[in-house]
Amino acid sequence: MDQPISSEFVKGLAKDLGADLVGIASAKTLNTFPPDPSVPQTPERISPYCKSVIVIASRIPVAVFRSKSGAAVQYMDMLVLRRMDRIAAKIASHLEDLGYPSFTTAAQETDWDYKRASYGRLSTRHLGVEAGLGTLGLDVNILTPEYGPRVYLTGILTELELQPDERITEQVCIGESCSRCLHSCPTNAVEHFNLNKRACAKAAQEFGFMTSLALWEAMIDGNSERKKQLSVSRDMFGFWQGMLRVVGSFGDCPRCLAVCPVGNDYHAFLAKPQKAIPERTEEKVAKGKRFKEARASGKTSSGLSDYNIRWVGEEGYQGMVARQLQEFKKKQKLRAESDKKTASKLETGQ
Numbered sequence: 001m002d003q004p005i006s007s008e009f010v011k012g013l014a015k016d017l018g019a020d021l022v023g024i025a026s027a028k029t030l031n032t033f034p035p036d037p038s039v040p041q042t043p044e045r046i047s048p049y050c051k052s053v054i055v056i057a058s059r060i061p062v063a064v065f066r067s068k069s070g071a072a073v074q075y076m077d078m079l080v081l082r083r084m085d086r087i088a089a090k091i092a093s094h095l096e097d098l099g100y101p102s103f104t105t106a107a108q109e110t111d112w113d114y115k116r117a118s119y120g121r122l123s124t125r126h127l128g129v130e131a132g133l134g135t136l137g138l139d140v141n142i143l144t145p146e147y148g149p150r151v152y153l154t155g156i157l158t159e160l161e162l163q164p165d166e167r168i169t170e171q172v173c174i175g176e177s178c179s180r181c182l183h184s185c186p187t188n189a190v191e192h193f194n195l196n197k198r199a200c201a202k203a204a205q206e207f208g209f210m211t212s213l214a215l216w217e218a219m220i221d222g223n224s225e226r227k228k229q230l231s232v233s234r235d236m237f238g239f240w241q242g243m244l245r246v247v248g249s250f251g252d253c254p255r256c257l258a259v260c261p262v263g264n265d266y267h268a269f270l271a272k273p274q275k276a277i278p279e280r281t282e283e284k285v286a287k288g289k290r291f292k293e294a295r296a297s298g299k300t301s302s303g304l305s306d307y308n309i310r311w312v313g314e315e316g317y318q319g320m321v322a323r324q325l326q327e328f329k330k331k332q333k334l335r336a337e338s339d340k341k342t343a344s345k346l347e348t349g350q
């Protein structure tokens, strides 16, 4: 190639195709810093030729977090993922047309040769951090300054060498003094910059793999009466619906996404409806306080270890959300003034 392709070109392409956020991570860095070195989720385990990973994010429409039930978010999650996968496939094809072999992997996958839990060949949240799109929160969701945790991400592995983005070293998550994700969690799965995945799956994957497995085990072992009961049970309906629409098999629980105060989408549309957290209990508040004290006294959890801190933000929380809110309010004020002027002009006919 006599004309090397720049990161700016690739980012422009991704945005033109509909990505909401885009960043570049170097394959070398991803290979050097796997999220869990004992089971490395690295590009080199997938392709020895990959030089860069283009990371795109698609936001989940904020309206679903204003709705009365989790049903809205479940269906939109699936649509957002499908749309994002199509954008990623188009980017890969375009780069191949330009002479650079590129492909994308499934954003939501589990490789059982790696770990017996939700654990894909790459961790998209860690890709996002390395590509400068955000940092991990108390609940280990990636928090982007623009949309908080209300995003899905995927990566395009390419043999094109691109200038990588800088990682954000400031903690985007407000941290222990916020703990809103912890307070909202119905299964108490949020730990100290860590997540109890099994507990989370009870609410987030109501009809996911474990439920389906239990259903079919009971079907096989049950007598004919039990089989009849199960064939018309809620779990069977959930399984069928999961197959048909993917609804119920992942992303069922929107709570930690809905209440996280990071992102202008929160300031604009969620601050009011999500202000109160009905699931908040004294026990959960005490848990958040324990985390705060532990951090203040230097008793770090594994999520904050010297190795893991790169994904949380080495600089700690520096007030990003407060700055963001001030900026947002300033813009709102300016817009209100301009609307007022326009209305008055229309009224007076000037």
Ligand code: SF4
Residues within 6 Å of the ligand: 139, 181, 184, 185, 186, 187, 188, 189, 190, 195, 199, 200, 201, 203, 204, 253, 254, 255, 256, 257
């Ligand atoms: S998705 Fe739901 S169950 Fe899982 S951590 Fe978030 S609030 Fe808890």
Ligand code: SF4
Residues within 6 Å of the ligand: 137, 138, 139, 143, 172, 173, 174, 175, 176, 178, 179, 180, 181, 182, 259, 260, 261, 262
């Ligand atoms: S809700 Fe608060 S503590 Fe939880 S991830 Fe968001 S900012 Fe961090």
